Amino acid sequence: MDFALTGEQEALRDTAAKYLADERAHADADRAWTDVTGLGWLDPELGTVELALLAEQLGHARSPSPWWATVGLAGPALRAGGRTLRRPATLAWAEESGPGTLAALLPPARSDGDVSCTVAADGTLDGRKVAVPHAGEAVDLVVAVAGPDGVELRLVDASALHPAPSDAGPAALDPTRPAATVDLSGAASTPLVAAHASGDVLAMTRRRTLTLLAAEAVGVATRALAWATGYATARTQFGRPIGANQAVAHPLAELYGQVETARSLAYRAAWSVDAEPGPVADRAVATAAVAGREAATTACEAAIQTYGGSGFTWEQPLHHWYRRAWWLATFDGTVSDLRAELAALLLDGTTGQDAPGR
């Protein structure tokens, strides 16, 4: 048993941190994407542990990059279909009156007829997908559509589509995580994953995406805690740093414990996704997702409180991370949904028999 990062993993993480601390990483989307490919962040050799380390740093920097959607949401289907990851990519799975979450697309939750988007014999699609992350930036769009044998995954060139953004401006939870409605009617598509294999690929897609976002949430939480700690040390009231008051210091100490346990769980889930059987990995992923999401919102709230009035202003960057934390907390289901899933894994059927365990 060895739960230590290797030298290569640490180097990957440190390089990412250094690059993301630079303005260049956030200035221009096209150039940032060229950097992402140049840095090797789309390489097929990267396992989920390495991807999680990158996601953590991207969360720390609150990067707007569609990288997570490319490697997380679209990656497993593209790779299963023999494609390489090169361009920004995403996955369209949700429908207005069809499946809402990725979980709803997985057997046995999914039943025939849930998916109303269809594909004709010549590959032409029909139907509409909602809440497609980064639909405006993605070039490769993976879609889950109903074919003659069931739900299959197909590839669409998204540059020909005209996604309708579903939220924007300050009202958007996190404007750097835009979602859009995509009308697929008449769009040409090529096959990626046949119906018989789509369940496994989508299960892996969900595991990997939720794990990357759990790691990202840990990065968000780490940044918020660092800000709060810095401010508590620097800000003076009543003739001493506010952090010299236990009423300020102790919640941050608690938070440290919450963030570190969430980090352990995120790394563990990342390892599990590649190394352990499905039900075990599902349990690890749901656990990490709950802990990571809760750590991110709690950390941002603690930071805002520590900053006092200035923490509530638009000028202070805290709200950008808080918005990301809430986006994370509600992506593809809430923390309550994840706990319900975890309870099912622990209490129902045979997979719960050996819980808690390896």
Added chain:
Amino acid sequence: MRRMDLRDSAEEAAFRSGLRDWLTRSVPVTAGADGAPARGRWDDVDAVRSFSAALHEAGYAGLTWPVEYGGRGLSPVHQAIYLEESARAEAGEHIGVIGLGMVGPTVIACGSPAQRAWYLPRILTGEIIFCQGFSEPEAGSDLSAVRTLARRDGDTLVVTGRKVWSSYAHLADHCLLLARTDPGATRHRGLSCLLVDLRTPGVTVRPIRQMTGEAEFAEIEFDEARVPLDAVVGDVGDGWRVAMTTLAHERGTFGFTLTARLEVAFRRLVATARARGRDTDPLVRDQIAARYVELEGLRWTNRRALAELRRTGTPGPETSVVKLRWSQAHQRLTALGVRLTAGGRPDGWDRYWRREMLRSRANTIEGGTSEVLRNVIAERVLGLPRSY
């Protein structure tokens, strides 16, 4: 290339399966007809003693002690595996928890050859049972305020004072005592650590009845008790360093002990929910899942800290959070147990959870209060200014 791998190595897996077989054969069944644990941990001391002897005979006592002192010389990973498997098998603990985990390692690190030769084999067999005499009525969180005096009189030290909250003192016959050998010194100076036989004239052990109704702790009174000078561990006046060695060992793999106990409690919680037909209630399910997340957070943080310990030789900052979060998790879990068993026909489970819930109130106090732990994290890990 070395890779992160959370599985057992081949050698660790072999150790685990051998241990599992042994536990299957050796752990006595104690659960009642309803599946609830029939007794408290120490209700049947004879059974604990004989299980401890069996553990020693099978080579599972002193796993991490060096071979030359009768241990197995294994890594903390093996200790962690031992704790996990014992928890799964609902096995009891070795009677000499304090001796094996704290006093023995301290004697190995700081003791004289004669002390090592006398105490170490007897700790391993369970023949000598240690308790710890650190806290006093006026020295709780502030351990350096110790007042118990050990006055030099020729070749003996004459000990006078009062120790409180000595866990296992009701079973123990020996005590690792922190006393002031230099009455003129204050704070961390002029202290010494002594190995004291509790049957020495002038020593009185009085159980402290706790809110559960039991007495797992005791007050130890020393009234001119005469202890030979060679009972001092390390040098006279070096007691603070020795005591810190002891406490460092408490923090080493103690997180695994605590988490293993929490894992047992979680399994019992699930069993209780099933036994009472509450496992289909969505609110109960949400709570059980939340407790599971806390348990897993501790398990994997322990492992991450262990990896850091192996790599750098010192426990990482993660270690400091385990006790803090374990105590809170255990309190929430036992409270849920009480709520699950409220109402209905009384059985073993409601008795069990009521006791555990009351006992868990001490968790945020014993072995470093949560307030002191938060200070430690705030100052030493986060680098915040010293707080008041």
